[in-house]
Amino acid sequence: MPHYALPHEIMYHTGLSPEMTEGARYALVPGDPGRVEGLAKALDDKAVFVQSHRDFTTWKARVAGETVLVMSTGMGGPCVTFAVEELARLGVVSFIRVGTTGSIQENINPGDVVINRGAVRMDGASKAYAPIEYPAMADMRITMALEEAARELKVPYRTGISVSTDSFWPGQERYDSFSGYVRRSLQGSLAEYRALGCTNFEMENATLFTLTSVMGLSAGSICGVVAKRTDSEAIVPHEVYELAEKRFQQTVKRALEMLIGHFMITL
Incomplete structure (x- = not known):
């Protein structure tokens, strides 16, 4: 039985209430709080700030006549659990992760976007919700909308x-850390995942996909490529980073228009 928030209840971690979120069903969930304002204004130049509490900065935009939340989750799976749990209590049913990533395939270049249909569960947080055999899968409807928007x-x-x-x-088998040490069990993991056809490393999809599936919700993901691990550990120059950001902003806005429009038609 779902536990929805009471009308004036304020969520402990996000600082949000039903009054603040205005019945929003869609939420874009970037990791970085610094990305929220720009993403919200790319959706709607009249987007407004709502709340900032802990890792969770929230703005509100209108897309195709519907309220859409843009809220940071912070980095990594544990923070995602707070975001999904509390936004679900506030009535959000569809989540789209919007962020950055490092590609691990030769044909995925800096500035491109990656739309993930699934994730390898190398996180820890999702294991509190489902056994490791449970797949971390994106919602097909959201994934197809993101693909169609990118093509258009x-x-x-x-x-x-x-x-x-x-x-x-x-x-992620990076050797440019303070110690430069990678555990023996993780050495060679990048080459293995590349050989298995995986496209990119990131830190939130597995938790987001697992939680939303378990809870009967839906999620998708689009990330801009800001590092090409087949070439270098380095993050791309600022202008390429900005290009990736512009591309995922445009794509997710168009995908939301499609998703919301389809929902209205089918009512």
């Missing part, structure tokens, strides 16, 4: 499976 806008994209980790350095 001529945004270069790939659809694939991400590897979601709790560690940015050894978990």
Whole structure:
């Protein structure tokens, strides 16, 4: 039995209440609080600030006549659980992760976008909700809308499976950390996941996809490529980063218009 928030109840971690969210059914959930304002204004130039509490900065926009929340989750799976749990209590049913990622395939370049249809569960948080055998899968309807939007806008994209980790350095087999050490069990993992056809490393998809599936909700993900791990550990120059950001902003806005429009037609 779902436990929805009472009319004036304020969520402990996000600081949000039903009055603040105005019945929003869709939420875009970037990790970085600094990305929220720009993303909200890309959806709607009249977007408004709602609340900032802990890792969770929230803005509100209107897309196709409907309220859409843009709320940061912070980095990593544990923070995602707070966001999904509390937004679900406030009535959100569809989540789209919008962020950045590092590609691990030669044909995925900086500035491209990756639309993930699933994730390898190398996180820890999702294991509190479902056994490791349970798949971390994106919602097909949201994934297809993101793909269609990217094609329409001529945004270069790939659809694939991400590897979601709790560690940015050894978990993604990076050797540019303070110690430079990667555990023996993780050495060679990047090459293995590349050989398995995985497209990218990131830190939130597995938790988001698992939770929303378990809860009967839906989720998708679109990330801009800001590092190409087949070439270098380095983050791309600022202008390429901005290009990736512009592309995922445009794509997710068009996808939301499609999703909301389809829902209104089918009512």
